[in-house]
Amino acid sequence: MDTHIVERLADYINDGLLKSEMIHAESEHSAISAALGAEAMGVRTFTATASQGLALMHEILFVVSGMRLPVVMAVANRALSAPINIWNDHQDSISERDSGWIQLYVESAQEALDTVIQAYKIAENRKILLPVMVCLDGFTLSHVYEPVDIPEKKEVDKFLPKYNPLFKLDTKKPITMGPIGFPNTYMEFRKETHEAMLNSIEVIKNTNNDFKKSFSRSYGDGLIEIYKIDDADYAVAAMGTVCGTTRVVVDELRKQGRKVGLIKIKSFRPFPKQKIINCCKNLKGIAVIDRNISLGNEGALYTELRSAFYNQKKKPIIKGFIAGLGGRDITLSHIKTAFNKIENSSDIEWLL
Template sequence: MRKLIETSDAVAQAAMLCRPLVIPMYPITPQTHIVEKLASLISDGNLDAEMIHTESEHSAMSAAIGASAAGVRVFTATASQGLALMHEVLFIASGMRFPIVMAVANRSLSAPINIWNDQQDSIAERDSGWIQFYVETAQEAMDTTIMAYKIAENKDVLLPVMICIDGFTLSHVFEPVDIPEQKAIDRFLPKYEPGDKLDVKNPKSFGPIAFPDTFAGFRKMQDEAMGRSIDIIKNVNSEFKKAFSRSYGDGLVENYMIEDAEYAIVAMGSACGTARAVIDEMRKKGKKYGMIRIKCMRPFPREEIISAAKPLKGIAVLDRNIGLGAGGALFTEIKAILPEKNVNDIILGLGGKDITIEDIKKSFEIAEKENSSTQWLL
């Protein structure tokens, strides 16, 4: 069924289709519409789940961990300072290998106080052991939420997943969305069957202390699971395409007109739509421009990016974040795997500032003229 709906609505309906049993929540702008829609779905009898209204985001993630430990499918959502408040327990969720799925409506971090979009909040948590997806459209937000459960719950992965959605810029935008039928989702996503869970009839210890001789081994297992998730993500993306006739690149990276490109943008999130429009326009003028869209930030798709970037003369990385004193986070990762390439860091779109067609054109000009520079587009 195709409907014109808000992206937050699409995320909530996607979560409903995945049949979570527990939804711990604490509202924070611009995630609030996701919470409100899920609450309505429960109160209207469309979703058989328990929504736990917690006193903070730290408590919401703690409740999600407890519910996942009990062996049920869990969904939650947050943004900005709320995600920062979760920081302590994000590592517990991933370290205990709980396949929680969480939507993040990306918003800047204070101070100064700002409720608008950039990606600083989720970028700050990129090393917390969560798989991270960054989506471009409402349709992709819905589809990625569904795929996230199949990836997270795979026995070779068992890691939590964040679906990162640009706050307001995407979360509050209405777009046409194809909503799958429940039967189709049930075929694609089987009932969650946890390997271990809290059970009074079969007692087990969860989260015991790890001494120095074993701690690194647990981290290594997490890292190996993150590595295995690369193929799982690709496979789930392919399975989703077979089931619903939609996919997003290989699930990790989506290239746009990159085959014969000389200069390219590397970007994440909703700004990629603007970049496509610029590429289309400039191609008509003879410019061989393209884009490498990073859908998956963790695990970082090194080989896929290296392969796509081989023919490029220059790259402009669009960073909607800033690692103060080190440049943008995406630039840092790209430059590390492409040390011989002309990679320029473009800091833009912070605190909700629009990323315009002119900004994208300027970024391409920098890729052509500069050599591994850092530029702020204010």
């Protein structure tokens, strides 16, 4: 599913448009290990994967973030086996929630491109130094053509100056990377990495603002994007392309006089709790649409949203919906059903 992305990059390299070396690996475990090694040498690195490939990378994802290497990776979100399924849902990257990677979910091909450019600026920020996953819906964004404005190289260079790594492997100044962390230090390293992740909330926001100044495009505040929320009573909260479908439903229901809106969560990690609480404070209810399921509990975004509101005195009703697994279309009527069932008492519901 990620193949189109790397195939096109191979074209760019072949045509002399991109000065880069492409490393062919025999597996995703090796591909992310090669990206780690390349990044340790102090060069900008990119890779792309999906589904089982991301699952195979699992072990090394934690090494990349723990070593604070700002790798950027596109994930063309797809379902996990079994049964074998090559279509879209978010189970692959949601399952890597705790890997220490920043996760940004995008709604359009344009946003995917713009977010990759921003991702380097976020990842390489000296206060952050964390890898970033740009999560784009498989097929819907990875295999469908839509017009995209590709910014000029010199404009991108102005926005994203040459990479200047904090540390790199260099025989003239040897360092040790990835050493053992004994019980007397491991926790401190984890805490530092967690704090870097929290600091990235501000950096993601600022990067979105800077991008707007340079390219006249922006995506909400970079962390969340709200649509017709100001006077809304009810809203859908979701990630990725389903937000596009939801905008259509919101417009339709608004024509019927219903006060509804959309909260698009772009940044799942870090989770911008306070920003979500602030924009939802006047809402009566939220329908969370999850394209994933934590089997035996509920959808991940639903869990996180409810947890964010737990200590708030005034909180909206929050209802969870599981939809669009394994490439099942999420239709306009699914989203209307979600809006209509917010006040229902049951916990989660499947939009089959």
